[in-house]
Amino acid sequence: MESEKKVPKGWSHYATKREEFEAYVDASEKHSGTACATLRALVEDPAPFGNLMQCASAETYAGKRLRMSAWVKSRIKDGRSQLWLRIDGDWKSAAGNPGCFDNMNDRPIIGSSEWTKYDLVVQLPPTSTNIAFGLMLFGNGQVWLDDVTFEEVSEDVPLTGSYTEGKPKSFSNLNFED
Numbered sequence: 001m002e003s004e005k006k007v008p009k010g011w012s013h014y015a016t017k018r019e020e021f022e023a024y025v026d027a028s029e030k031h032s033g034t035a036c037a038t039l040r041a042l043v044e045d046p047a048p049f050g051n052l053m054q055c056a057s058a059e060t061y062a063g064k065r066l067r068m069s070a071w072v073k074s075r076i077k078d079g080r081s082q083l084w085l086r087i088d089g090d091w092k093s094a095a096g097n098p099g100c101f102d103n104m105n106d107r108p109i110i111g112s113s114e115w116t117k118y119d120l121v122v123q124l125p126p127t128s129t130n131i132a133f134g135l136m137l138f139g140n141g142q143v144w145l146d147d148v149t150f151e152e153v154s155e156d157v158p159l160t161g162s163y164t165e166g167k168p169k170s171f172s173n174l175n176f177e178d
């Protein structure tokens with residue numbers, strides 16, 4: 001008898017079309033321990049994405065540099081997978097410092113891979129209130145997630161994600177005449 005496929009305790013499953021993705025605890029795979037989580041497309045050409053995520057208070061890490069590490073295994077037939085880390089808070093105050101987001105858009109997980117460790121590093125503004133994170137699957141395939149950790153790191157650990165690269169100081173071609 002096949003065991004019931006349940007979303008891992010403390011986690012949420014969201015998908016553009018929920019019926020096209022499933023997320024559950026997988027006891028037949030693991031990086032360590034006895035199980036991991038998996039996110040899988042149920043159809044050949046699924047809606048844009050499925051997501052396994054969790055949220056918690058940012059109180060412990062507010063004003064600090066945070067590294068999220070996670071181990072991912074992939075069997076992606078068509079598409080990509082990405083870990084993501086988003087920090088919410090009061091960005092309107094003088095202490096606010098937006099830009100606390102990394103979704104691995106500049107370094108997605110593609111194809112098939114064995115267990116690989118990925119790091120996402122963000123600087124939390126002092127006004128941070130919430131940490132949201134997870135694993136997304138865009139397209140057809142399956143990914144496994146295990147051993148997610150969070151740790152404060154020093155300022156010499158580089159930030160990750162394309163948001164850290166230099167951005168123009170002003171907008172351009174807003175009337176599309178250039």
